[in-house]
Amino acid sequence: MTVLDKPVETAAPPAAPRRKRGAAWLLTAALVLGLLVLVPVAAGLGAYPVPVGDVLSSVRHQTGLGGAELDRVAESVLWNVRFPRIVLALLVGASLGCAGALMQGVFGNPLAEPGVIGISSGAAVGAVAAIAFGVNFLGNWTVPAFAFVAGLGTVLLVYVMSRSGGRTEVVTLILTGIAVNAFTGALIGLCLFFADAAAIQQITFWQLGSLAQATWPKVLAVLPCAVVGLALAPLYSRRLDLLALGERPARHLGVDVERLRITLIFVIALLTAAAVSVSGIIGFVGLVVPHLLRMAAGPGHRFLVPGSALAGALVLLAADLAARTVAVPAELPLGVLTALLGSPFFFWLLRRTRRRQGGWA
Numbered sequence: 001m002t003v004l005d006k007p008v009e010t011a012a013p014p015a016a017p018r019r020k021r022g023a024a025w026l027l028t029a030a031l032v033l034g035l036l037v038l039v040p041v042a043a044g045l046g047a048y049p050v051p052v053g054d055v056l057s058s059v060r061h062q063t064g065l066g067g068a069e070l071d072r073v074a075e076s077v078l079w080n081v082r083f084p085r086i087v088l089a090l091l092v093g094a095s096l097g098c099a100g101a102l103m104q105g106v107f108g109n110p111l112a113e114p115g116v117i118g119i120s121s122g123a124a125v126g127a128v129a130a131i132a133f134g135v136n137f138l139g140n141w142t143v144p145a146f147a148f149v150a151g152l153g154t155v156l157l158v159y160v161m162s163r164s165g166g167r168t169e170v171v172t173l174i175l176t177g178i179a180v181n182a183f184t185g186a187l188i189g190l191c192l193f194f195a196d197a198a199a200i201q202q203i204t205f206w207q208l209g210s211l212a213q214a215t216w217p218k219v220l221a222v223l224p225c226a227v228v229g230l231a232l233a234p235l236y237s238r239r240l241d242l243l244a245l246g247e248r249p250a251r252h253l254g255v256d257v258e259r260l261r262i263t264l265i266f267v268i269a270l271l272t273a274a275a276v277s278v279s280g281i282i283g284f285v286g287l288v289v290p291h292l293l294r295m296a297a298g299p300g301h302r303f304l305v306p307g308s309a310l311a312g313a314l315v316l317l318a319a320d321l322a323a324r325t326v327a328v329p330a331e332l333p334l335g336v337l338t339a340l341l342g343s344p345f346f347f348w349l350l351r352r353t354r355r356r357q358g359g360w361a
Helices: 018-044 052-062 072-107 119-132 139-162 170-194 197-208 216-243 247-252 257-279 285-297 301-325 334-355
Strands: none
Touching: 018 052, 018 072, 018 285, 018 301, 052 072, 072 139, 072 216, 072 257, 072 285, 072 301, 119 139, 119 170, 119 197, 119 257, 139 170, 139 216, 139 257, 170 197, 197 334, 216 247, 216 257, 216 301, 247 257, 285 301, 285 334, 301 334
């Protein structure tokens, strides 16, 4: 298919129709409103319920804006358990959603996602190895650093293996993901074999995905990586729109394609490592979120990249709330829950993409 034969929404993403721009603004407002509503609700729900009014009062008290201090147990539950977990859910969800949008733009393929093609599991290998062998020479930064290096190596491998004839093949992309996930699963199994009992419990956490161990030190450890990645990503939105025209037209319009891809691969690895280093493997957020936004507001990355970060934060916060409340007093693994919900969407998307011969949905 030549550039001129491509669908209109792919060939000219910068010139989005007015209706699509209006939808983007409405979606942004809805996502922000959803976060403002869901955060206090998530803080109040749980094994120890706290009324939403008390949650808001405690926040005002702690920030010096008035409000009454709650009893010691409620304050401890909110500020030592619930709020670290909520902030971590927002950071991880935003990182995964944004990484998914970037990866789909870089690969030019709607099936690209850190979990589906093995990036998340690759980053998890680095984190698991650091835990299993007791590596701690960087303090709180050790696990994120190992996750970043392993995630970067994995995404570079996937990029090289999935390129054929100057484009990314859908089948090759998925087969590469299958191979990478199998290989990283074997490496995690080896780490389990050599790890002690305490490390095995932590490694199980990485395999299932969870935010149950959220603390403020973990938030502070992952915050710089997530903030840097989320701040850099929107800067490349315009160039991703031009890249959607095809590599040759993008070069004629002044885009250094290979430099753009390498830079964004680093950003993707940074975001994925930030998420995986504190939450374990949580799949399908980076696949489902950008796709739903693209279907609703078009393929323009100036909305899609920041919008995917907002929607990813909202989706993961809602999923984590469900994971810790639907089976009280037990808690569902977050990665298992997102996989159960995301897998049917992936099957539908794969069939839809095959019918369109690899074109954008």
